Amino acid sequence: MKLELRQWTRKQRMFLILLIAALMGIVAPLSAYYSDQLIEKFGGGSVASIQLPSPTWDSLMTSYFQSTEQVVLFIMAYLVADACTLGKNPAQQLFYLTRAKKAGPIYFPKMAAGLICVVLGTVMGAGWAVYVDWAFFSSTIRFDLVWPSLLLQALGIVTSVILASTIVIYSGAPFLAAGVIEIGVLISSLFSQLEGFIKWSPTNLLNPTNWLIHPVSWTDLWRPLVLIGILIVGCLILIMVKPLRNQHAVRRVEAITE
Numbered sequence: 001m002k003l004e005l006r007q008w009t010r011k012q013r014m015f016l017i018l019l020i021a022a023l024m025g026i027v028a029p030l031s032a033y034y035s036d037q038l039i040e041k042f043g044g045g046s047v048a049s050i051q052l053p054s055p056t057w058d059s060l061m062t063s064y065f066q067s068t069e070q071v072v073l074f075i076m077a078y079l080v081a082d083a084c085t086l087g088k089n090p091a092q093q094l095f096y097l098t099r100a101k102k103a104g105p106i107y108f109p110k111m112a113a114g115l116i117c118v119v120l121g122t123v124m125g126a127g128w129a130v131y132v133d134w135a136f137f138s139s140t141i142r143f144d145l146v147w148p149s150l151l152l153q154a155l156g157i158v159t160s161v162i163l164a165s166t167i168v169i170y171s172g173a174p175f176l177a178a179g180v181i182e183i184g185v186l187i188s189s190l191f192s193q194l195e196g197f198i199k200w201s202p203t204n205l206l207n208p209t210n211w212l213i214h215p216v217s218w219t220d221l222w223r224p225l226v227l228i229g230i231l232i233v234g235c236l237i238l239i240m241v242k243p244l245r246n247q248h249a250v251r252r253v254e255a256i257t258e
Contacts, residue, residue: 024125188203
C-alpha cells in the first residue's frame with residue numbers, strides 16, 4: 001500500500017486529482033453565481049438579454065454536482081484505472097505475472113491507494129464548494145441537506161471508481177474503463193425522468209440534487225444502496241478470482257524482454 005501511494009505521489013496523480021477537484025469546487029459554484037454576468041459579457045445580441053433565475057445556495061451546489069459528475073469523475077476513474085494496470089515496463093509485468101497466481105494481492109493495493117486519493121480529492125472539492133456557497137449564502141444555506149448530499153455523491157464516486165478498476169483489470173484499457181463509466185452516467189441521465197429507474201439507479205447518487213430539496217430518507221435510498229452493495233461485492237469477487245498467471249501473457253512479455 002505504501003509503495004502504491006508513493007507511486008501516486010511520484011507520478012503526480014494525487015496532485016492532479018486534488019487540483020482538478022479543488023478547481024471544480026471553486027469554479028462550478030462561481031460560474032453558477034455569476035452566470036448572468038458571464039452571458040451578458042460573452043453572449044452578445046439577443047443572447048445577452050436572456051435573464052436567468054437568481055442564484056440560490058442549492059443552484060450553486062447543483063452546479064458543483066453536475067460538473068463533478070461530468071468532468072471530475074472521468075478524470076478520477078481514468079487515473080485510478082491507469083494505476084491498476086501492470087505498467088508499461090516489460091520487466092515489471094513479468095515480475096507480477098510470475099510472482100502471483102491470483103490478481104487480488106496485486107490489484108487490491110493498487111485500487112486501495114487510488115481510492116484513498118479519490119476520497120481526498122472528493123473531500124477537497126466538496127470543501128471548496130461548500131465554502132464558496134457559504135460565502136454567498138451564509139444565512140440561507142442548509143447544511144443539514146448539503147452534508148448528506150455530498151456524502152451520497154462521494155459514495156457514488158467511490159463505487160464508480162471501483163467499477164472502472166475492475167473493468168481495466170480485465171480489459172487492460174484505462175480509457176475504455178473511464179469511458180464506460182461516463183457512458184453509463186450519460187445513458188442513466190436519459191432515463192432520469194422514469195420513476196422506476198430513479199428509484200433503483202445508483203447513478204442518482206452522483207448528482208443528488210433531489211436531496212437538496214428534501215432530507216435524505218431510507219425509503220428513497222435503500223434500493224440504490226442495495227445495488228451499490230451488490231456491485232461493489234461483485235467487483236471485488238471478480239478481481240479476487242481472476243487468474244493472474246497466464247502462460248500466453250508470460251511468454252509474450254518474456255519475448256519482449258529478450
